[in-house]
Amino acid sequence: MNPRRKKRLMAIVAIIFGIGTSVALVLFALQENINLFYTPSELIEGKGPDKQKPYVGQKLRIGGMVVPGSVVRDEDSLFVEFKLIDTGPLVTVRYQGILPDLFREGQGIVAQGHLTAPDTIEAFEVLAKHDEEYMPAEVAEAVKGIKHEKPVYNIPKGY
Structure with missing residues (x-):
């Protein structure tokens, strides 16, 4: 050469x-x-054909409906805890801050944060839908067919 x-x-x-x-x-x-998008069912049961679950500490987004009767607010701070549901298990979301004006029970939301336990998200951002017609495409697809009935759910005292 x-x-x-x-x-x-x-x-x-x-x-x-x-x-x-x-x-x-x-x-x-x-x-x-x-940050990957999950529904409460995908978070608990796994996502995709191989049922891959996120690891604790992973940054992610989760979307679902706020369970009626599950919103617990701390009286001394801006800390809020609520449950999300789609068609399966419940996931706890903890948030420190001011919630959007449109946030309410029975409403579709998307929360962004870190997984702190297999069924608990520490959120740093919570988004609510704009009006009755709009819902992010990912959330609309995930919550298709949900019956908006109040589930039987007991929140332990002290939260």
Whole structure:
């Protein structure tokens, strides 16, 4: 191989290695910012054909209906705890802050936060739908067929 071809080959290999390294670093950095959407059923039972569950500490979004009678507000702070449901199990959402004006029981919401237990989310953002017609497409698909009946649910004293 003559020196000119060898130089070109080394330059091409260096460029490919540089691009590969850059892509790997970008994907690694984005991994921290990716937040997957779950419904309460998917969170508890797993998502997809392999029933993959999120790990504790993972950043995620969850959407569902606020269970009537489950909203518990702390009298001394802005801490709120409520339950979400879709067609299956309940998930607890804990939030410290001011809830949207349109937030109410029996309403579809999307909460963004970190998983602190297999069925508990520590939310840093709670979003409620705009009006009676609008619901995010992910939530609308997830809550299709839900009967809006008040479930039998007892909240322990002290919350």
